[in-house]
Each structure stands twice: as C-alpha cells, then as structure tokens.
C-alpha cells in the first residue's frame with residue numbers, strides 16, 4: 001500500500017508514521033487512503049467468485065483497513081496484522097487462535113481485567129484450563145509449562161499495577177517447549193517495546209488508546225511474528241466473522257500520523273507528574289517503570305526505548321470520604337475508564353485488582369492516571385488542590 005518499493009524500516013518512527021499506509025498514486029493522488037463503505041465486491045468473471053485468490057467480500061477489509069494493518073506493521077514489526085473491533089476483541093482473538101480443547105493457557109496475574117474474565121468464563125467453558133502466574137516469574141515460567149500448555153499470555157507493564165515482565169526470558173522458555181507466546185503490548189503503543197525482537201509470537205494492541213488518541217472509537221489489532229502465525233490469526237478472524245469498520249480504521253490511521261508527538265508529550269508530562277507525586281507526603285508509592293524507584297526499572301531500561309503516559313500511584317491510607325472529595329473536586333483530571341486519549345483521566349482502581357497467583361500489597365488506595373495533552377503544570381496544580389482536599 002505504501003508507495004511501491006518504499007522500505008520504511010530505514011526511517012525513524014516519526015517518518016514511518018507519516019508515510020505508512022499511503023499510496024496516493026493508487027487513489028487519484030489522494031494523500032489519505034480513502035474509505036470504501038461496502039459490503040459487496042462485484043466481480044466481472046465467474047471464476048473470480050470462487051476460484052481465484054482475491055478478495056470477494058467487504059468484511060475482509062478494503063483499502064483503508066489494509067493500509068492500517070500495513071502501518072501497524074511499519075510501527076511494531078512482524079509479518080502481518082489483523083484488526084479487531086476493540087482492544088479486548090484483539091486479546092480474545094489472539095487467545096482463540098492458539099488454544100485447543102483440553103489445552104491450557106498460563107496468564108500473567110496482572111492481566112487486563114476483562115481479558116481475565118474471558119479466560120475465566122469462555123475459555124474455561126470451552127475446556128481450556130487457565131493458570132495465573134506471578135508477572136515477575138521470568139525464566140521460572142519453564143517450571144509451570146505442562147504437556148498441555150498451549151500459550152503463555154504476557155502483559156507488560158501489567159494493567160493497574162505496572163509490573164514489567166522479563167519478556168525475553170519468558171519467550172525463550174516457552175519457545176523451547178513449543179508453546180506460543182502472546183503479549184498485550186498496548187502500553188508501549190508498539191513504539192517503545194518490540195515484542196518480536198524479544199521472541200514473542202503474537203502482539204496485541206488496543207488501538208483505542210494511543211493509536212486513536214482521541215477517545216472516539218474502538219479498535220484492536222493482533223500482530224504476528226511470522227507468516228504462519230499471521231495466517232492462523234487471520235483464519236480465526238474469518239471463522240469468527242469479525243470485521244473492522246472502515247470509518248474507524250480511517251480514524252486510527254489518522255491518529256497514527258500524530259502519535260509520536262502525542263506520546264512524546266504525554267510521556268514527558270506523565271514523568272514530571274510521577275516525580276511530583278513521589279515527593280508528596282500523602283503518597284506511599286508511584287508505580288511508573290521509568291522511575292528508578294520502580295522495582296522493575298532496570299528491566300524497563302534494558303528492553304524499552306521509552307514510556308507512555310499511564311501509570312499508577314498508591315496513596316497512604318486515607319478515609320473514603322477524603323479520597324472522594326479529592327477525586328470529585330478535580331477540575332482537569334476526569335474520572336473514567338480507558339486511557340491514551342488527549343484528555344487526562346484518573347480512576348481509583350482497588351476494585352479492579354484481582355490476584356490469584358501472588359498477593360497484591362495494599363498499603364492504601366490505588367489510583368491510575370492517564371496523562372493527556374494538557375500542560376503538565378496545570379495538571380500538577382489540579383493534583384495539588386486535590387491533595388489539600390485529601391488533608392481536610
């Protein structure tokens with residue numbers, strides 16, 4: 001789709017994001033890949049209908065969905081990408097593409113909550129066992145892999161609690177036993193962590209977050225390291241009858257054009273805010289992998305090239321009434337789920353932390369912050385005012 005013969009891998013990320021998934025010569029010079037709203041593809045020859053390896057139905061995705069897949073590969077690498085209607089849909093698609101009846105998946109205990117719900121309900125109903133493991137297990141995963149293990153699911157940093165996993169060690173142990181690995185790589189947006197260079201088979205992106213960046217649509221993607229892995233996920237996508245709306249694919253592609261700039265601003269603002277929080281007496285711990293105080297900071301430094309704008313903070317114990325006053329009085333940080341958009345969000349998330357493999361040490365309330373595009377000084381002032389409500 002990108003201008004024929006153009007190798008984008010030689011370019012830096014900003015340049016790749018500007019070029020990927022565009023071929024003006026194919027579309028009357030249009031700088032953006034057009035949207036085709038179509039169910040039906042009309043074909044001139046009878047043989048086209050059944051006997052040729054060509055696209056025959058709009059659900060397979062038209063030019064704009066193909067352009068997006070190509071752009072995602074230009075960002076994160078791999079042999080191909082398959083879209084899904086949401087980030088959660090991408091997580092479940094990846095899992096369904098590798099599990100087998102009477103098989104089993106090993107799932108990080110810090111996995112995104114709705115993915116955990118899928119494992120505990122639908123996967124179990126299909127006869128697939130699920131065992132949760134300590135996100136910091138590293139190469140020790142080898143001892144957990146059994147004869148019927150189909151896959152190991154990673155998420156790094158983990159949802160809400162931000163443990164960084166030793167991905168290369170886990171991937172190597174799984175590969176040695178012929179077990180597939182899937183990582184939810186949404187936090188890095190595929191920019192700051194390259195799963196395939198660390199031995200992972202499938203990478204999941206919730207494109208709803210940074211790729212879209214404007215909190216106005218849902219989409220997900222599964223990227224595969226190899227053509228075989230891609231074919232497997234793509235086949236599962238078709239078997240399930242999934243599709244990705246062309247208008248939404250266009251929005252994600254548009255979001256990609258500015259993603260590097262947004263990520264840069266959001267990462268640096270988030271780190272500034274994390275440092276501010278670390279200096280506050282009301283705070284017990286800040287869970288941001290780019291802070292030297294984070295227990296996995298060295299792993300993050302080894303494997304990541306940067307951060308994004310989402311992290312968490314553990315407050316010292318405080319009454320619910322004071323916490324409510326702090327949160328409900330905030331002017332800029334709004335309370336809401338999701339993250340990665342232009343608007344700053346904060347959520348109390350103790351109720352979302354589920355642990356069955358290792359205990360989660362609760363010193364006090366856990367808050368997740370998603371830093372948007374506002375000025376960090378304004379956001380810090382908003383939090384400072386919040387702390388004064390916490391104290392009174």
Ligand SMILES: Cc1ncc(COP(=O)(O)O)c(C=O)c1O
Pocket residue numbers: 086087088089091112159184186187206207208209218219220338339
């Ligand atoms: C780590 C992670 N993965 C997947 C998802 C699911 O994305 P979506 O909201 O598009 O279903 C989320 C959503 O918050 C998430 O935080």
